[in-house]
Amino acid sequence: METMLTVEKLNKSFKDKQVIRDISFDVRKGEIMAVLGPNGAGKSTTIRNIMGIMYPDAGAISFRGHAEIPRHKIGYLPEERGLYKNVKVMDILLYLSELKDYPLKKARERALSYLKKFGLEGQANSSVEELSKGMGQKVQFISSIIHEPELLILDEPFSGLDPVSQELFKHEIRHLAENGTAILLSSHQMNLVEEMCDRLFMMHNGERIIYGNMDDVKERYAxxxxxxxxxxxxxxxxxxxxxxxxxxxxxxxxxxxxxxxxxxxxxxxxxxxxxxxxxxxxxISLHEIFIDIATDGNIAQREGVTHA
Incomplete structure (x- = not known):
């Protein structure tokens, strides 16, 4: 399976505090890869370094073996949601797709298709501020995939969604992976991660604790x-x-x-x-493994840093 994203020995400090230390993992074509960890583990810092929002102190990030990451081939749903509130839904989707050098006509067709799929048919000319929180989150998700990214980074995609909307997101994320999109997903909802993801990378205090295939991790630690x-x-x-x-x-x-x-x-x-x-x-569930590591770290202490 082709490797789309490679992160090698990533390090980042803020003043005298090292936030991530020697972080290494990869994301492959057509897989859903989870990045997990308690608050403060270094997940968001890692994602921001991948996205070029900040730069590492040491280490390397490459896309298909190339150091320069083509931003137009990456989709990103940030944890901190934010769309221009007084702009119409269709206008914002077309604007964001244009920033990714995506053809306008095709973007409009995909926008209408996705609005219908996500129950937002008829909302194309509504402003973002007219939408409910859940509807706005759907629009932001559409904006992250409208340009057919080869790599999709989702930071807490299910946060605040009702069960029906969660199912819609899950179905679409799986569909994207089945069609070859490499997906890096960060979430605190362990039941959804366990259900959807092929591999996982678990962090604690800025370091790797567990890394490997989901089934292998469950067999080793659960x-x-x-x-x-x-x-x-x-x-x-x-x-x-x-x-x-x-x-x-x-x-x-x-x-x-x-x-x-x-x-x-x-x-x-x-x-x-x-x-x-x-x-x-x-x-035991992935949730229970997560709790163990986030609280007293029994698994981490017993097993050490491991590639399952």
């Missing part, structure tokens, strides 16, 4: 957990072997299994008289 719904004696559950911990809330118990435990074999340890209305076993 131990199994067993969820039991039914009245259960906490002392009995805590006495079961190969557990890291047990959490209990009313009639639901969550048993977190130790690393490398074979889940099917472990189930044989459950007592015959255990009250079970429902039982499920799966791996």
């Amino acid at each position: 131990n199994f957990k067993c969820t039991v719904r039914g009245k259960s004696d906490l002392d009995v559950l805590q006495g079961l072997p190969d557990l890291e911990r047990v959490e209990q809330d009313e009639d639901t118990s969550v048993l977190y299994l130790a690393k490398d435990v074979q889940a099917v074999n472990w189930l044989k340890n459950l007592p015959d008289n255990l009250s079970v209305q429902e039982l499920s076993i799966d791996r």
